[in-house]
Amino acid sequence: MSTDADPSTPAGLTVPDVLAADTPPSTTDGVEHADVVVVGFGIAGGCAALEAARAGARVVLLERAAVHGGTSSLSGGHFYLGGGTAVQRATGHDDSVEAMIAYLTASTKDPDAEKIRAYCEGSVAHFEWLEALGFEFERSYFPGKAVIQPGTEGLMFTGNEKVWPFRDDIAPAPRGHKVPVPGDTEGTRIVMDLLRERIEEAGVDVRYETGATHLLTHDGTAAGDVAGVAWRSFERTGVVRAGAVVIAAGGFVMNADMVARHTPALGSKLFTLGSTYDDGLGIRLGQSVGAQLENMDEPFITAPFYPPASRVKGVIVNKLGRRFVAEDSYHARTSAAVLAQPDATAYLIVDSEHLGESHMPLVPLKDGFETIEEMEAGLGMPAGALVATMTRYNEMAAAGDDTELHKHPDWLAPQTAGPWAVLDLSLGVALYAGFTLGGMATTVDGQVRRTDGSPVPGLFAAGACASNIARDGAGYCSGTQLGEGSFFGRRAGLAAAQALAGARGTMGG
Incomplete structure (x- = not known):
């Protein structure tokens, strides 16, 4: 159900209409067909697009900005990884999957046991997948207390592993893996540039300055199966019908109406960490087909x-x-x-x-x-x-x-x-910065859930517009957003591609 027609709804809370796949609106560019459409080219969307393409899907990747990267490129470059990565082993830090699971479970508000286990069990392989993009985490350790390593050191503590009460029952291990870029800004750019190269090699159709505006369903209702997206690029418009859509369009920290409703702590006294396009549109697209939202009231805030x-x-x-x-x-x-x-x-x-x-x-x-x-x-x-x-x-x-x-x-x-x-340290005096943690409820493979718990056929989500491991600021570990965004982005892309066997018969192309 759309709120487009309700003039009392603040613009930032408006949920787009759902459009019928078989009767698309008049467009300048008409109707195209793909296997998978990915919305957003940050770390989550990029990984989703690459894995879907590598699985044999025809992928269209839409990005509203003029360049790739999204908010991911603004980060310092921490990936929260463990269970015995090459950097942990090289620097003499013992870690195990079970220890990582125990820590994340103990330190996270309302932990999702299935997602935490999948993430921890797949962490070493994910570390290797990231390095296979074309870089290496430096095999070195920074022992100090810092927000991020000042140099190119590949590993440091970025959570509360050594803080009571966690250290008493769970052997502490550093898991903050940083890309080999000195300093604390734009460290992820090297990863995003390599990801773009791999995506181009895989044949993904990347379209910049192009944003999704509506979801398509087969019957044109919010209860229908998702069947593609409508898009806009300046004055051009079009429709891409697809067997699956992956939304990876960022959080909502730049949307004043959504912040006021869900996370008022992220008000005018804080510096917001995000890009122009962290306006919650991806979340609202999900709402248009009944997506359940989780942890919308939980921000990450720090000074x-x-x-x-x-x-x-x-x-x-x-x-x-x-x-x-x-x-x-x-x-x-x-x-x-x-x-x-x-x-x-x-x-x-x-x-x-x-x-x-x-x-x-x-x-x-x-x-x-x-x-x-x-x-x-x-x-x-x-x-x-x-x-x-x-x-x-x-x-x-x-x-x-x-x-x-x-x-x-x-x-x-x-x-x-x-x-x-x-x-x-008072709020309003110290320079606090923050971003949102809430988003669409998803399965471990990224399929979006409706409010009754059932999956939305054809719709997946990953990154900051989905709710995964990071659920509250008190338990947050630096590197979780890039880590879970890339990990669950990959799973969503692969699951979307695998879902095509049943979807192709209903796509009409």
Whole structure:
């Protein structure tokens, strides 16, 4: 059912009409035929198109932008992979499929057991598939605490594997595999460029500046089997009838109406991480045929206060002067905890010995103080609260045992070398950035599910417009989006191609 005709529906929430495959609208370019249509050329769509083509399907890949890459090309280049990859083995890090499954299950909100197991069991093979595109992850390890490796090191911890309570029962292993590009921006470009080359070699028909506008179904109703897409490119329009459609069109962080409805935390106080086309259209296309949506209220939001890593040895408190999160948590977990505090207000207190110099000041200096008593008064905290917190923390740090929040001993150090700096982690002050995690419900092979749980025949989804492993900011591991986008994109493309045996008889071409 479409909301196109309802003038009260905000533009950003409008669900496109479903069109009938046998009576397409008037178009400038008419009706074409393909086996599989893929919508979106980011990491998920690119991998879907390549696998479908390699399986023998005739593939049309539509991309609204003038170039390939999507939001994937804006990332630093982490892929969350494990279970014994070549980089893990070369750097002396033992990992197993079962350990990876246990960690992702324990750290993820409402974990999807089937998808986690498939992802972990297929992780080493997926690592090898990525390298077969034409590059290698460097066989080296970065041991520090950072958002992303500053150099070309191929491996680091990018989650909470070494954070309590996970480290107690599950042997920690680093799984953040970074492409061999120094720095923290556009690291995935090398992968996307190689993916484009492989796609061209496979004969995929790639069309830039061309966006899907509607889904086609055989009977023209939302309950029908998906049979292709209608598209627009400037003033040109057309229809591609196909046995299967894979939507990989990104998230909805750039759609103010969808953000306001589903994830209001991603409001005006944050810097949005996305491309122009992360407007939720792919999700709304899915809604046009009854797709169920999952985790739409869960964003990824973060404002890293490190590097320098020495600041992790500091103390994080809320406006009441109390600790509430282990400071060695991965930055997204810390940020999620900050947002849950009164007025989303929090401070990092670091003494002169551990402050260091930041080259990425996302968390600004609020003030400096000669004594903790002056700091407590200057921050307007209850009398004695911060003094008690700091005294207790310094005692535990000196003993090497954080009995309150179980911060790892490696990151415990008394904060006694005055003067002290206060860095402001509060929402609206620190430069928080975020993106959306929710999307269409899918099977392990990417087939879109309707609200009653049944699959939508002919429709698949992957990447940021689908809900897979990454389900909340507190449990997020950097590299999950690229990892699951490429992995489940491949599965969706292959499943779409395999579905053609039954679909070709009804396509009329």
